[in-house]
Amino acid sequence: xxxxxxxxxxxxxxAFGGATHxxxxxxxxxxVNGTALAGWADVQKAWLAVQxxxxxxxxxxLAEMTDTFGPRKIGSAGYANSLKWLSDQLRADxxxxxxxxxxxxxxxxxxxxxxxxxxxPNRPNYxxxxxxxxxxxxxxxxxxxxxVVPVTSLAELNTTDVHGxxxxxxxxWTGYGAASRIRALxxxxxxxFGAKAVIIRSATPVSQRTPHTxxxxxxxxxxxxxxxxxxxxxxxxxNRSLIDAHKYPAPVVSLNLASTYRNETTHNLFATLxxxxxxxxxxxxxxxxDSWDVGAGAADDxxxxxxxxxxxxxxxxxxxxxxxxxxxxxxxxxxxxSSGAAEYTKYVQSETKKPDGERHVFxxxxxxxxxxxxxxxVATDNEAGVKALPLFQAAGAAxxxxxxxxxxxxxGGDYAEVDVSFLDDIGVPVAAPxxxxxxxxxxxxxxxxxxxxxxxxxxxLFANAQAIAFxxxxxxxxxxxxx
Ligand SMILES: *[C@@H]1O[C@H](CO)[C@@H](O)[C@H](O)[C@H]1NC(C)=O
Ligand SMILES: *[C@@H]1O[C@H](CO)[C@@H](O)[C@H](O)[C@H]1NC(C)=O
Ligand SMILES: *[C@@H]1O[C@H](CO)[C@@H](O)[C@H](O)[C@H]1NC(C)=O
Ligand SMILES: *[C@@H]1O[C@H](CO)[C@@H](O)[C@H](O)[C@H]1NC(C)=O
Ligand SMILES: *[C@@H]1O[C@H](CO)[C@@H](O)[C@H](O)[C@H]1NC(C)=O
Numbered sequence: 001x002x003x004x005x006x007x008x009x010x011x012x013x014x015a016f017g018g019a020t021h022x023x024x025x026x027x028x029x030x031x032v033n034g035t036a037l038a039g040w041a042d043v044q045k046a047w048l049a050v051q052x053x054x055x056x057x058x059x060x061x062l063a064e065m066t067d068t069f070g071p072r073k074i075g076s077a078g079y080a081n082s083l084k085w086l087s088d089q090l091r092a093d094x095x096x097x098x099x100x101x102x103x104x105x106x107x108x109x110x111x112x113x114x115x116x117x118x119x120x121p122n123r124p125n126y127x128x129x130x131x132x133x134x135x136x137x138x139x140x141x142x143x144x145x146x147x148v149v150p151v152t153s154l155a156e157l158n159t160t161d162v163h164g165x166x167x168x169x170x171x172x173w174t175g176y177g178a179a180s181r182i183r184a185l186x187x188x189x190x191x192x193f194g195a196k197a198v199i200i201r202s203a204t205p206v207s208q209r210t211p212h213t214x215x216x217x218x219x220x221x222x223x224x225x226x227x228x229x230x231x232x233x234x235x236x237x238x239n240r241s242l243i244d245a246h247k248y249p250a251p252v253v254s255l256n257l258a259s260t261y262r263n264e265t266t267h268n269l270f271a272t273l274x275x276x277x278x279x280x281x282x283x284x285x286x287x288x289x290d291s292w293d294v295g296a297g298a299a300d301d302x303x304x305x306x307x308x309x310x311x312x313x314x315x316x317x318x319x320x321x322x323x324x325x326x327x328x329x330x331x332x333x334x335x336x337x338s339s340g341a342a343e344y345t346k347y348v349q350s351e352t353k354k355p356d357g358e359r360h361v362f363x364x365x366x367x368x369x370x371x372x373x374x375x376x377x378v379a380t381d382n383e384a385g386v387k388a389l390p391l392f393q394a395a396g397a398a399x400x401x402x403x404x405x406x407x408x409x410x411x412g413g414d415y416a417e418v419d420v421s422f423l424d425d426i427g428v429p430v431a432a433p434x435x436x437x438x439x440x441x442x443x444x445x446x447x448x449x450x451x452x453x454x455x456x457x458x459x460x461l462f463a464n465a466q467a468i469a470f471x472x473x474x475x476x477x478x479x480x481x482x483x
Contacts, residue, residue, distance in 0.1 A: 031394065032391055037480075038478065040395075040478070042323070043395065043477040049320050050314045050469050053314050055310070055462040058307065058309070058310040058313075058461055058462060062302055062303060063298075063453045065082055065086065066298045068081075069082045071291050071293050071297045072290050072302075073290065075262075075266065076109065086289070086330065087269060093312075093313065094316065096271065096274065097271045099267040100267065100268055101343075102267060102332045102343045103343075106337070107262060107266070108135045108260070108336065110293055111260070112256070113257045113258065114143075115128040115254070116128070118145060120251075128230045128253070129209065130255070131202075131211040131213040132222065133187070133214060134213060134214060134215045134336055135215060135217070135218040135261065136218070136223040136224065137259070137261075138259050139197065139256055143256040144256075145253070145254040146197070148168050148238060148253055149162050149238070150167075151168070152170060152171050154185060157193050163194035164196060166196055166199060166255060167186070167190045167195045168201075168234055169199070169200045171201060173205045173228075176439065179204075180203055180214060183216060187219035195221060199225070200224075201225070201227075203225075203446075205443055206440050206443065207444070210448045212448040215335065215337075222255065224257060238251055266332045266339075266340070268329070268332045268343065269330030271327070273325065273328075275476065278324045279324075280356070281359050282325050282327050282359065282361065283326050283361060283476050284327050284360065284362065284423075285308040285468055286330060286331070286365060287301035287304035287307075287330070287365060287366055287367055288301045288330065288331040288334035288418075290332055291335065292447045294451075295447075298451055298454075298456055299446075303369065303456045304366035304370065304464070305328075307370065308328055310461075311326075311465045311469035314465065323476055324475070326472055329419070340419065341421075341422045345425075345426060348423065348426065360428050361428070361429070364420070364432065364468065365416075365432060366417065366435075366468070368442060369441070370457065371436045373407045373433060373434070373436075375408060376392055376431055376467075376471050377415030378411070378413075379416040379431060380413060382425075383427070384429035384482060386412070387429070388431075392471070396410040397410075402467075402470055405467075411434070415431055415434075417432050429482055433464060435464070
């Protein structure tokens with residue numbers, strides 16, 4: 001994820017536990033500006049039926065897909081096979097599944113890679129775990145062998161002689177926003193100063209010597225990430241060499257990266273549960289289907305996609321018909337350019353021009369791993385979001401079950417995750433469920449070999465499915481013009 005919402009995540013101690021499968025008493029309709037919420041009785045009717053239902057095994061399905069097909073880098077067999085498996089499952093659930101084309105997008109695939117420390121006589125040919133950054137060019141087959149020069153920021157490149165060297169950007173962690181900016185721009189910036197390659201400290205505050213990948217703008221020099229521990233090691237070796245280069249040889253490394261880069265057509269995944277009285281009004285829920293090519297992309301972002309899938313299953317099993325259509329979205333290519341969301345937004349715009357076209361009235365996306373729910377964040381950077389916020393606040397505050405769980409806090413702010421931010425930009429109200437996820441917990445595994453189903457907890461995954469079901473029912477059943 002690119003975590004457009006990160007930083008505003010609402011961290012409260014959630015009243016997780018105290019779960020009850022007994023139906024709560026329906027609340028009387030909450031009011032906004034002295035007017036009762038129209039359609040609240042329909043929200044309650046649907047939600048009372050949904051809230052009592054047990055987990056249908058969502059964690060096991062997440063484990064099955066990620067164990068069977070592995071990570072889902074856009075353009076890979078893992079993506080294509082997961083897309084097919086999930087589409088088949090959703091069709092078997094009775095949903096209307098489509099896989100529209102996302103044409104001609106760049107797809108990058110990792111090849112064999114290594115980083116070897118060459119200069120330390122007592123640690124000959126010491127191998128440092130390394131991951132190329134996405135869209136990096138490969139090195140020549142013989143690799144690039146050069147002295148390492150550390151900097152702590154991209155600005156420091158202006159005052160450091162990096163010509164012919166491998167630049168190490170060993171910045172202090174101040175948050176994901178700053179780190180991901182360095183990751184995106186390091187190669188392009190260092191190439192301007194004549195560097196041969198760039199290596200960055202991985203974007204994480206917590207590490208057990210694991211590198212984390214992520215997107216780099218494609219430049220004319222290769223770009224890779226190493227663990228924070230190894231970035232500090234190379235930096236210390238360099239520092240000591242400044243004291244006595246004879247006694248402490250300056251670090252020289254040999255970098256070998258292979259990769260392919262070509263344009264291909266890929267596909268989004270949509271699965272629609274048709275609405276009863278307003279089928280052309282679409283409420284989107286979901287996450288992105290693609291992932292990085294290491295780990296299994298279980299938390300980023302299959303977990304959120306599967307939580308939303310489970311929400312739809314709950315609604316189906318409750319035997320209720322919602323007014324509006326609920327569309328599960330598995331966006332393609334969030335990690336490498338968001339072309340899936342951009343392509344869909346063109347469709348949304350063309351539908352809006354048709355008199356009988358689909359109207360996208362609300363879009364929910366979660367992309368910050370799976371943790372205990374705390375509430376809902378409505379993006380208030382468009383007019384429809386500002387209008388929707390008090391309605392969701394009233395709904396969250398009024399529902400007994402949601403309140404008993406501690407999931408009812410609704411805030412406004414920058415809550416548009418990357419894919420739905422395209423819809424936000426054209427005026428669709430968008431939102432993200434909020435959770436107790438923290439930076440230390442999430443970025444420890446994010447974009448690394450550590451993102452496997454083990455980092456997703458069963459109870460938290462199902463709790464997210466329940467919470468998303470509630471917010472989707474509010475979006476579907478309230479008799480308001482969202483847009
Ligand atoms: C409530 O009243 C305020 C002030 O008149 C107005 O701006 C807002 O749109 C109203 N909200 C709703 C949901 O009607
Ligand atoms: C399924 O969805 C597509 C695209 O929204 C639509 O064209 C088609 O008519 C739907 N099919 C059914 C059986 O509802
Ligand atoms: C590859 O895809 C990008 C983005 O869609 C496009 O700008 C570029 O022209 C494409 N290249 C080729 C060779 O088709
Ligand atoms: C480096 O200096 C150039 C010109 O002096 C300036 O345009 C650029 O923004 C600086 N780069 C950084 C990363 O500070
Ligand atoms: C390297 O030396 C600089 C300048 O003394 C210092 O600020 C920095 O903390 C040192 N880095 C490491 C990793 O020891």
